[in-house]
Each structure stands twice: as C-alpha cells, then as structure tokens.
Amino acid sequence: MxxxxxxxxxxxxxxxxxxxxxxxxxxxxxxxxxxxxxxxxADDESIAQLQEDLSLNDPIPIRYARWLGDAVTxxxxxxxxxxxxxxxxxGARLPVTLALMTYAMFxxxxxxxxxGIATAWKADTRFDKITGTVSFALLSVPNFIMATLLVYLFAxxxxxFPATVKEGDENLYTLFLPALSLALGQIAVFLRLLRTDxxxxxxxxxxxxxxxxxxxxxxxxxxxxxxxSSFSLLTVAGITIGNLIGGTVIIExxxxxxxxxxxxxxSIFQRDYLVVQGVVVVIAAGFVIINFAVxxxxxxxxPRIRHARAIA
Amino acid sequence: MARKKVVLTSPTAAxxxxxxxxxxxxxxxxxxxxxxxTVRAVDGVSFTLARGETLGIVGESGSGKxxxxxxxxxxxxxxxxxxQGAIRYQGHSxxxxxxxxxxxxxxxxxxxxxxxxxxxxxxxxxxxNQITESLRYHLDMDKGEAxxxxxxxxxxxxxxxPAQRFGEYPHQLSGGMRQRVMIAVxxxxxxxxxxxxxxxxxxxxxxxxQILDLLxxxxxxxxMAIILVTHDLGVVAGRTDHIAVMxxxxxxxxxxxxxxxxEMRMPYTEALLNSIPRxxxxxxxxxxxxxxxxxxxxxxxxxxxxxPRCPYAQPRCFTDEPPLRPADTAGHEFACWYPxxxxxxxxxxxxxxxxxxxxxxxxxxxxxxxxxxxxxx
Numbered sequence: 265m266x267x268x269x270x271x272x273x274x275x276x277x278x279x280x281x282x283x284x285x286x287x288x289x290x291x292x293x294x295x296x297x298x299x300x301x302x303x304x305x306a307d308d309e310s311i312a313q314l315q316e317d318l319s320l321n322d323p324i325p326i327r328y329a330r331w332l333g334d335a336v337t338x339x340x341x342x343x344x345x346x347x348x349x350x351x352x353x354x355g356a357r358l359p360v361t362l363a364l365m366t367y368a369m370f371x372x373x374x375x376x377x378x379x380g381i382a383t384a385w386k387a388d389t390r391f392d393k394i395t396g397t398v399s400f401a402l403l404s405v406p407n408f409i410m411a412t413l414l415v416y417l418f419a420x421x422x423x424x425f426p427a428t429v430k431e432g433d434e435n436l437y438t439l440f441l442p443a444l445s446l447a448l449g450q451i452a453v454f455l456r457l458l459r460t461d462x463x464x465x466x467x468x469x470x471x472x473x474x475x476x477x478x479x480x481x482x483x484x485x486x487x488x489x490x491x492x493s494s495f496s497l498l499t500v501a502g503i504t505i506g507n508l509i510g511g512t513v514i515i516e517x518x519x520x521x522x523x524x525x526x527x528x529x530x531s532i533f534q535r536d537y538l539v540v541q542g543v544v545v546v547i548a549a550g551f552v553i554i555n556f557a558v559x560x561x562x563x564x565x566x567p568r569i570r571h572a573r574a575i576a
Numbered sequence: 577m578a579r580k581k582v583v584l585t586s587p588t589a590a591x592x593x594x595x596x597x598x599x600x601x602x603x604x605x606x607x608x609x610x611x612x613x614t615v616r617a618v619d620g621v622s623f624t625l626a627r628g629e630t631l632g633i634v635g636e637s638g639s640g641k642x643x644x645x646x647x648x649x650x651x652x653x654x655x656x657x658x659x660q661g662a663i664r665y666q667g668h669s670x671x672x673x674x675x676x677x678x679x680x681x682x683x684x685x686x687x688x689x690x691x692x693x694x695x696x697x698x699x700x701x702x703x704x705n706q707i708t709e710s711l712r713y714h715l716d717m718d719k720g721e722a723x724x725x726x727x728x729x730x731x732x733x734x735x736x737x738p739a740q741r742f743g744e745y746p747h748q749l750s751g752g753m754r755q756r757v758m759i760a761v762x763x764x765x766x767x768x769x770x771x772x773x774x775x776x777x778x779x780x781x782x783x784x785x786q787i788l789d790l791l792x793x794x795x796x797x798x799x800m801a802i803i804l805v806t807h808d809l810g811v812v813a814g815r816t817d818h819i820a821v822m823x824x825x826x827x828x829x830x831x832x833x834x835x836x837x838x839e840m841r842m843p844y845t846e847a848l849l850n851s852i853p854r855x856x857x858x859x860x861x862x863x864x865x866x867x868x869x870x871x872x873x874x875x876x877x878x879x880x881x882x883x884p885r886c887p888y889a890q891p892r893c894f895t896d897e898p899p900l901r902p903a904d905t906a907g908h909e910f911a912c913w914y915p916x917x918x919x920x921x922x923x924x925x926x927x928x929x930x931x932x933x934x935x936x937x938x939x940x941x942x943x944x945x946x947x948x949x950x951x952x953x
Contacts, residue, residue, distance in 0.1 A: 469696040473761065476651055477710040478683030487709075491700050566700055567745040 267573060271559070275552045280332070282548040283541055287328045290532065290540050296320060297344040300534040318344065331541060340545070341538035343531075350542035353527060358546060360434050361516070361523030365508045367439055368446035369501065376451045380458030380497075381485050387463050399452035407511050411445035411518045428520040442519045446511045450504055457500055461493035468492075491565055498565070502558035506551050596667055598769060598801050599625040599648070604661035606640075606647040613874040617643040619825035620661075623818075627768070628799040632812030632833070634848065635822035638870045641805045642691075644822070645771040648803075649686055650678045665769070683710045687762035691774040693754035697746035703730075703757050704742035707764050714765045729760040733790060752783035756790065763794060770795075773805045788815055810852050813837065818907070821845045824871050824881040827900065831908035841903055841915035843888045847939065867938055880913070887939035888914045888924045 297318070298311050315321050319330075334341060340350035379399075383392040402410075418441060419427035429438045465471065466489055474488045513525035520526075524543050531539040563570040606618035617640045625631050633641045646652050648663055650673065663671040670681060690696035698706060707729060708722035717725065723742070730738035733756040746754055755775065762770060772791060776784035792815055795802055806812055812819055813833065820830040821842060829842035840846055850864040868885040871877050877884055883893040890913065898911045914924040928936030 469690050469692060470698040472651060473688070473690060473696050473758070474698070476649065476682055476686075476688040477761065478679045478681070478714060478765075479709065480679065480713075483709075483713075488698055488701070492698070568699060568747050571745075571747070 271552075271556045275549065275556075278552050279545060279548055283332070283335075283545055284328060286544045287331065287537070287541060288324060290535070290537055291324050291327075293535065295535055297535040297537065300345050300536065331538070335541075335545065340542040343536050343539050345531075345534050345536050345539075350539050353539060354524065354542055354546055357522060357524045357527045360521060361509075361512050361525060363434060364439055364442055364446070364512055364515070364521065364523060365505060367436065367443035368450070368508055368511075369505065371443055371447035372450040372454055373501070375447070376454030376458060376497075377490075379451075380455045381462055381490060383455065384459045384462030384466060384489075384493075385481070385485060387459070392459075396456070399455050402448045403452035405449070407445050407449050408514045408518060410448055411442065411515055414441045414445055415518070430520075431522045434521065439521075442515045442521060445515055445518075446508055449511075450508075453500060453504070454497055458493060458497045461496050462489055465489045465493040494565060495562065498558055498561055502555050505554050509547050509550070597624040598627045598629075598666060600662070600664040601648060602662040602664075604644070604647065604663065605659070606643055606652065607658045609656040609658065610874075614658075615873045616825050616876065617873060618647055619876075621820075621822070621825075621827050622661075623820055623827065623830060625769070625801050625803065625818075628795070628801055629818065630795065630802040630804055630816040632816035632819040633803060633805045633822055634807065634809055634812055634819060636807055636848075636866070636870050638873070639822040640825040640873075641807075641822050642773055643825075645688070645773055645803055645805050649682070649688060649771060650675075651682075651688070683762075683767065684714050684765040685767055686769045686771065687765075687767035688771040689755075689758055689762050689773065689775045692778045693751050693758050694778065696758055697754055697761070699746055702743055702745060703749070706757075707761050710761075710764050726760070726764070729764060730757070732794070733757070733760045733763075734786075735760070751779055752787065755779060755783075755787050759787075759790060759794065763798070763800075766798065767800065769801045769803070771803045771805065774807070775804075776811065777806070777808075784811075791815075808852075809848050821848065824876055825873060826881065826911070827909075828882065828912070829908075829910040830900075831903070831905070831910075835905050835908050839903065839905060839908065839917065841908075841910035841917065841921075842882075842912050843886045843914075843916055843921075844882045845910075846916050847885075847887075850939070864939070867935055880911070885935055887928060887933070887936035888912075888916070888921055889928070889933070889935070890914055890924050 296315075297320075298306065298314055301314060302310055319327060322330075331341065338351075340354075342349050343353060379395055383395050386392050405413075415427045418424045425441045426438050427441075429442065462485075468489075471484060471489055474484045479488070509525070512523060513529060515521070516523045516525035517529065524546065528540060528543040530536075531543070563573060601624070602622050604618055604621045605616070608615040608617055619640070621640075621644060623631065633644065635641045643652070647659055650670065652659070659671070661671065662669060665681065665685065670678065673681070697703070704723065704726050707726040708717075708719075711717045711722040711725055712719070727738045727742055730741055735741050735753060735756055741749070741757075746757070749757065755778075759775075770791075775791065776787050779787060788811065791802065791804075794800065804812055804816060809819075816833050818830065819833050819836045820827045821836075821844060822828065823844050829836065829840065829845050831839070836845065837849070840849070844866075847864075847866045851866055853861070853863055866885060871881050871884070877894070879892075879894040879896055880886070880889070880898055883889040886893065892913050896913070898913050900909045900911045902909050903915075912921075914921045925936055925940070929940055
C-alpha cells in the first residue's frame, strides 16, 4: 500500500515537472499560434485581439498555473488550430501510437527472446557470433533509415506491404513495416542483455541440479533459467518504451500514420500550446506507469522481492 | 498426510545385471583444456561400488573429488573437457552414452546433492514444483499424485508442515531445511546411486550430523548406494563402507573404512587424519596442518605428487611415481614407497626428522628447525 502510494506521488511529481518544462520551452520559442489561426498577413489589431482572447499576454507561470488547474479537473483545453478539444485529439490519436509501440515491442521480444536464449546456450559458437554481429548492425542503423530501406524493399520493390498507412486502416498488416523499423534497433539490446544474464544463470548450481534431475534442455532453459535471467531485460524494455515514443515521432512521419507522434510535431510547428501539453502529459504519465508496471512485474517474477515488499 | 504409498524405486530396465557391482569405474581420466594448459583434474581413477554401499571420497580442495563425481555422472560440459576410461553402471557402459541417453539415468538411476543448499534450489520456483517436475517427467505421475508423493518425500526428509512448505520458495527456509529439500529433490525418482558432494560443508555444525543421519536413514530404507564426497575424514569415518583418498586427481589409498583407519599406509591419509583437531587435546594445541598446497594440476611434480609435502619423502619419491598396490588386507590399496606403519616408512620419517626436513619436523610436532621452505608456503 505504502509502495503504491509512493508511486502515485512519483507520478504526480513527474507530471508537474515535465509539463512545466514543456510549457516554458514551447512558450520561449519565437512566434505563437497567431499565424496558424489567422493566416499570414493578418493585421495587428486582430492579432492583438486574439492574444487578448487566448490570454497569451499573461506571464508564463500564471498561464501554466491556469492550465494546471484545468488539467486537474480533466480539462486539457482546446486546440487553437482546429477547435477540437485536446482530449478528443488524444482519444483519436493515442490508440494508433500505442498499437504501434506495442507491436514494435512484441516484434522485438519475439525475435530477441528466443535468440537471446539460444545464443546463451550456444555461447561463443559461430551461431552466437553471427547473431551478435547482425544484431549490432541492426542496432547501428537509425530507425528512419531502416524505415526508408524497408519501404524500398518491401513496399516499392516488392509490393508486399503498403508504404503509407491510411487513417482508419491501421492493422497488424499495414503497421508491420513501421513496427519492424522501430523493433529492429531494439532487438540487439534485448538479445545481448538476455544472453549475458542467461549465461550467468546457466552457471548456477540449480541449473546443474535440474540437469542432474534429468530435465530436458528445453525445460532447463525456459522453465529454470529464463525467469531468473529476465530482470535486466524487463528493466530495459520498460525504459525502451520511452525511447519508442521518440521513435514513433519520426516513424509516424515517414509512414504518414496519424498517431500522437505526428500530432506533437504538427502542434509544435503551429505553436498549438495546449495540444503539445496534452501529448506531453500522456507520454510522461505513460512512462511513469510503465515503470510502475515493471516494478510490479519484478515481484511477479521473483518471489524474494514479493516477500521483501510484503514485510516492508 | 500422504494418501498414497510412495513408489520409491525406479523400474528396473530389462537386461540389468542385478548380481554384479552397481558401478565400476576404470582408469577414469578427466582433463580440462585451458589456455594455460591441460588440467588433469581426474587422472586415472578406478573403483567399484556395490549396491547399497557407501563410498567416501576424501581429499583436499582441488584434489579432483568433485570433478570425479560430476564426471561419472556425465554432468560436465563437453567443450574443452576430455573424458577417458570406462564407467559401467549395472553393466551398462554409460561412458559411451549420449546426453539424451544419460537423461534416462539422471534423476531415476543417479541423483546428486550439491554442496551449497543456498544456491542449489531455484530461487523463483516453488519447492513443491522442484520435486514434482521430475516425478511428472520421469514417472509420468499426474499432478495430484506428484503432489502427494512430494509431500510424502518432504515428510520423510523431516520437513515440518510439508503441505504448507510445498507452496513456499527456497528463501523462506533455513540452510538446513533447504538441504533437506535438496535431498528430497534428488531422491524423488528413487535413484539407486546418490552422489553427495560435500553435503554438509555449507551447514552449521549442529545441522551437519542431522543431514548425514538423514542420508544414512534414506539409504537404508531405499537400499541406495552413496558416493559421499568430502574433505573431512571425520564425516566419512562412521558412515561409509569404503574410503578412497584422492590427491591431485589420483586415488592414493583406498580401503574398507575400518581398515583405512587402523592400517593406513599413505602419509597423505595420515596427514588428513592428523589435521582433525581432537577434543582430548589441551586447549591452544597447535593445529596439525598439512604444509604446502596441492600441486599444480597442469604441471604435476615428477614422482609422487605428494612428495613435496610429505614428511616421509625420500629421493626415490621425487623421481618415481608409486603405483597403487595391494596391502596385506584384502581390498586395501595404497600408493607409497615408504608406507606409514612399515619399517621402511618409520625409518624414512626418522631420517627426515634427523635431517631437519621441515615437513617431517612439522608432522612430528616439533617446530620447523629450518626456514619454512615448502612447509608453510
């Protein structure tokens, strides 16, 4: 209970810090939403009127406080540009991005876990070395280059997948190339991490005991060694989700996916302050919540942590 | 508690010879190929073990006793390990078995208890599941049957509240309890041969005797053979039928237990025995250590491996390696040119004391007269 409460406090603190910094930063950028709303060449009078209407002339901390007050009641404000509420925009765009991230994560783990286990089992063999080299090559290619390459190979050269994703047509098939572009870079990290921990675990006495009990290699690897070896993988996978959010910003641009990545970029260019704030809130909250979930998963994976927490 | 009578013996495979010895090891050599050279961890060990008997394998750390037991069981990795010699289990040459074939031996025919109960149980698996998984895999028990059997096993190894312990994790138990669980794990499928590798070394002295008694009791109930590996002659004294003393990968003396203690011939055995502190000694008695350290197994000394540390060593010992030869009593063999308790041996020791050989002076209780060269390195 105390543990969950601590996490909640952490969430609030993170949200306040992140939104305040974002608010400061975007307001310090030159220019404002006037051009986007009124169009270029608007006269000074209507600009002044607009600034008055949107309270853009108030000091930044006051405007932040006002925004925060509204946000606490669940009102994230309205887009200056198209008039929809920020909540509506997020509601429409967030599921796409979440789907993309989850898909990417799933693909990365789908490849990394079996290969991580296999390379640990066959450590220092040719198979291990080739896998290591290939995964590092994938890691060192930036995801936007990977995306372009994948589009060229599998959308243009071979007509297997669509090069862009139409709004409302997001599914496992159309999102495959975007998700793969995000996933490929993560595979190396996950794979090597799991491999290292697995190699250490396979030296443990209890693995020798399992072998002496006559358990099959498959059972030893998956039932005995995988779980105790997955802690670092879990931690890094949690943090990686944060990186994936950054990755989606670029990937969504390349594939024309209408997710929050594309939304935040567009809104920054338009100085659509409240939309940017809304997206940042969601990303920051997501980050904290995911790490909270990772913490809970530790306890699920390791009974020792579970009991230590129960006592504390 | 247990609703069912537990089946404790494994089905006997067709063609097993029930009259011959359970285990025959012939000239077993296990060498590790390392960048520094070949480590001869086990270097030509032979012995036989009858059904239901206990063989104690005694030696210092690094004498190869742990490698020997793992090598017999085929648990060492195959890379950079060379294993030669013959191992026959119930007449089957298991040294030629593949890993796949060994899997039918592991658990059901041979079991192993590891030294450290703190690390030999899987920390993230419930105790019960660590027992039931082999029951279900080897003996095809269903879930309920395996559970009942596991609880019966936990009861028989002296775990209080076994039904509750079944669902607990290893970290919730003390070291002694964990070793009891470990014994239950390795006995689950009723092996005929149990390797106990220093089963009490990591435990409190008060718990050690309990665990050894438990092993002995289980052995009698199951008519199981045990190979008890230890560095402590005191542990094996009352609990084994035969003892093999290992030094530098070789058996240097083996005998029925009572014979070994009454007629020991090998100076190393004597030194091991003397190194046990005695209750009747007055307090502040200097501990009789064995000076020096075990030899480098990559470049073992020429002649007898023990010669650099031996109080009896004569020039011949440094050049010719003594073979394992039979003593007067049947079943007693030793490898020494100047055996303890023989006229040659006594003379060799006296000569060495007179000459002030440090190892001899140390062994006879005096202070080393010369610089401690080799004796307390």
